[in-house]
Amino acid sequence: MSNLYSATPSASTKSPVQAIVFDWAGTIVDFGSFAPTSIFVEAFRQGYDFDITLAEAREPMGIGKWDHIKAVGHLPAVAQRWEKQFGRTMTDSDIDQIYATFMPLQKAKVADHAEPILNAIDVVNGLKQQGIKIGSCSGYPREVMDVLIPAAKDYGYEPDYIVATDDLSQGGRPAPFMALKNMIELNVTCVGACVKVDDAAPGIEEGHNAGMWTVGLLLSGNEAGLTLEEYQAADEATLNAARERAREKLGKASPHYLIDTINDLPSVICDIEKRLGAGERP
Incomplete structure (x- = not known):
């Protein structure tokens, strides 16, 4: 599938989406969350x-x-x-x-698992060019994130803010506190104009609990459990079986959208922008 941000949008194009909070493993890096x-x-x-x-x-x-x-x-x-x-x-x-x-x-x-997933850097950079702030949070503790962050930066991934699961005393997912900490530090004024993207149900529930739009990833993350090589070599029947495995698990968290990988996110953001323009909220 082609990346919708391969043609760089105008920097003057301002999105009504204020921020997107990404998970890490299985979402931005580490295809299959291994x-x-x-x-x-x-x-x-x-x-x-x-x-x-x-x-x-x-x-x-x-x-x-x-x-x-x-x-x-x-x-x-x-x-x-x-x-x-x-x-x-x-x-x-x-x-x-x-x-x-x-x-x-x-x-x-x-x-060793810091390589970005399927056009993730291009997609994130395209979002930034629309004025969307890029937050992130993880189930990893801070001492692990301190290793992963510079490794991911070497690949070109640099979110605007990062929260590790032990940075806050209130508790991790599915509680909303890591997502909301991103909102505070990114100076977001409306959580209803923000999006949480994750490959696991607790992260989707985190987004709901924070009052955000939620996007679940079917094929790049934990629930499908495919390696990048398996994904690239799979026929459509194999991919459909993996999608259904993931859909059954992620569907219980009622995400607003389910897509295969972050490569498909731009079209979702376009739809959310239309819904925000029509006065909808998550």
Whole structure:
């Protein structure tokens, strides 16, 4: 699919959309969201010699990483195997140990997954040229973001503001606080003129809770779970099956729009602009 921003719009074209808040892995960088999921599998293995599947690691994606580990441990199949292996349920101390194992592994690997997704830089730069501010937030903690941010910058991605999941004390997704912190720092005057873009349900719910338009990504992120190579080689039947897997999960969060990747975002923004012009709000 061609990028709608390949022809650079006039810098004088001012959009009624004030800001867009992007997630990171599976949305802007790391096609398939493999950096966090593969490291969760490894952290469980190294921390406790306990195996989880990649699908189990993906299940609660979008929330903070400590809470993510806890949520994986509470999955019925995982909890059953844990109790069989250790003779007890998972405790907060277990989660602390897995998290402590996870952090250095994630920091060591996250820069390897910093490559932007499918015209992401062109799309973001086109949005900026329309006067739209670019915010971002992530389920990654700050110490991981401090590795990812400069790696992504080397590829040309530089949002106007960034919030990590542990930057705020009020709690992560699906609560709206990371998105709203972006609004404050970007000097946004109307959250109803802003958009949240994410590949996971908690991030879409975050956008709803913040009062924004929401866009879910079907094929580039966690729910489809395709590598870039698998995506590029897939026939339409394979892509449709992946879309339906993702649609079933993301649809529960009721996004205003569902698209394949960020490459399809410009047409969505055009539609939101029309709806804002007609007086609609999220």
